[in-house]
Amino acid sequence: MAYNANACSNCGFANPNTPSDSYVALPDHLLQSNELPTDEEIAQIENAISDRKARVLLLDKTIVALQSSLEQHRRMRQAAADQISRGVAILSVVRRIPTDVLAEIFNWTVPDEARKHATNRCPWVLGRVCSRWRALSLALPELWTTIDRKLPLAMVKAHLDRSIPYPLTVELGFSDTGSVELLIACSSRWEVADVEMRAFMGPALGAVQGRIPVLRRLRYNDNNGFRSFGAFENAPALRDVALSGKASPLLPWGQLERLNLKLSNSAGLSQLWQAHNLVELSVTGRPHEPLSVANLMELPRLRTLLIKDGLFLESLSLPALEDLYVSMDVSSLPSFLQRSNCQLKKFTTDVQCVSASIIAVLEHTSSLVELRITAIQDVHLLLSRLTIPASEMTAYARPLVPALSALAISNVGDALACTQLVAMAESRRSSPVCAEPSLCVLDFIKWTGLNLHALETLAVLRERGFTIEWLTGPHSMDRYRSWRPSYP
Known part of the structure; x- marks a missing residue:
């Protein structure tokens, strides 16, 4: 049985709607020449043309029908795909998160500092997802406790109403005095306050005096110079304060534990002697007027000091100091350490210095555990001084900083410094009185x-089992920045 080209691919029978391929043929010799056709050939050609016109009409109808069917199947497929998507969404993990877990996730979204526009930030954006998320966000007062200065008045009101009775984190410094007045009326709920002092705020902010029982952290910037501003003098829970600009407010100095000063004058430093309970102090500003060193200030509990100008150390005695960062002038450090008689454990500096200046500091820090120096010029001399000679490798030797277990340094690039680095590490490993240091070279x-x-040095140290990182370019900068999120 001969194969039928028009047979259906499913059943094998002929398809009546499919045009046949057998039709009147055109004379081949006329297609390949320019001869004049005979009358008989003209009739044959006219019949062939008529036959092909009929075929074209039939094929056009078939194409239209197939296109309509194809479009219909496409719509059916899209509808089925949409149903699949809706079904998968119904079964999604997010949809099935228990309410208590979802509430905990919501709490981690606030405050959302990544977005600048308040209406596109959490918690406002949570209510746009679905009715369940909106109801849950409105039922969680803790989501609405952060009120920043970018919020318009209506949103401030909403935050205050929805956050009851939780403590508030507030920013004051609005151009809209109505927002300031609303927040001041709720000062009994302030837990964290960030104040950008404006001229109109002085009289209004004075109303919070004696009405901030739960305020524990204060950030206060004043570029106008409101001297002896007493709104925060009576704050029984206040422990953490940051002052910047020309700020010199009256504070309960004796109860403060953390203090950050970024000041343009030294007036704010004159009250430090009262802060005898400070545990952490950061002096990051550079006052335009000279610091007074007439009176020595002793802070008996201070353990962490982050300071830009080392000259200020001439005014201090810190017997409990453990962590010290200095970014300018280390000349006052030896006398400060001798006077304080502290057990310093961590010392960091990015001062452009020579080894002699650092060695003079290390001679007064036998308890030092971690040393980080990022801008030393003649590092091989420091490494040489940290190397323990074979003659001193006894249990009675008193080498420089014997407890040093972490060393970060820079400018180790030439052959002399590399050789000295290996010698230093080996000598401290072999010494019975020294710790083996982990190394970080920037x-x-x-x-x-x-x-x-x-x-070659890196390969040698790793082969001998030392812990070492050798960071270049952006990796060294990233490590350097990771040390100083709270440093000046």
């Missing part, structure tokens, strides 16, 4: 890779 200059000396 190369801020090299951005493409280590030089030959560095590569």
Whole structure:
């Protein structure tokens, strides 16, 4: 049985709607020449043309029908795909999160500092997802406790109403005095306050005096110079304060535990002697007027000091100090350490200095555990001084900083410094009175890779079992920045 080209691919029978391929043929010799057709050939050609016109009409109808069917099947497929998506959404994990777990997730979204526009931030954006999320966000007062200065008045009112009775984190510094007045009326709920002092706020803010029982953290910036501003003098829970600009408010100094001063004058430093319970102090500003060193201030509980100008150390005695950062002038450090007689455990500096200045500091810090120096010029001399000679490797030796267990340094690139680094590490491992230091070398200059000396030194130290990182370019900058989120 001969194969039928028009047979259906499913059943094998002929399809009556499909045009046949057998039709009147055109004379081949006329297609390949320019001869004049005979009368008989003309009739044959006219019949062929008529036959093909009929075929074209039939094929056009078939194409239209197939296109209509194809479009219908496409719509059916899209509808089925949409149903699949809706079904998958119904079964999604997010939809099935228990309410208590969803509430905990919501709490982690606030405050959302990534977005600048208040209406596109949490918690406002949570209510746009679905009715369940909206109802839950409105039922969680803790989501609405952060009120920043970008919120318009209507949203401030909403935050205050929805956050009852939770403590508030507030920012004051609005151009709209109505917002300031609303927040001041709720000052009994302030837990954290960030105040950008404006001229119109002085009289209004004075009303909070004696009405801030739960305020524990205060950020206060004043570029106008409101001297002896007493609104925060009576704050029984206040422990953490940051002052900047020309700020010199009256504070309960004796109860403060953390203090950050970024001041343009030294007036705010004159009250430090009263802050005898401070545990952490950061002096990050550079006052335009000279610091007074007439009176020595002793802070007996201070353990962490982050300071920009080391000259200020001439005014301090800190017997409990453990962590010290200095970014300018280390010349006052030896006398300060000798006077304080503290057990310093961590010392960080990015002062452009020479080894002699650092060695003078280390001679007064036998308890030092971690040393980080990012801008030393002649690092091989420091490494040489930290190396324990073979003659001193006894239980009775008193080498420099014997407890040192973490060392971060820079400018170790030449052959001399690399050789000295290996010798220092080996000597401290072999000494019975020294800890074995982990090493971090920062190369801020090299951005493409280590030089030959560095590569060989790194391989030697790792082969001998030392813990070492050798960071270049952006990696060294990232490590440097990771040390100083709270440093000046």
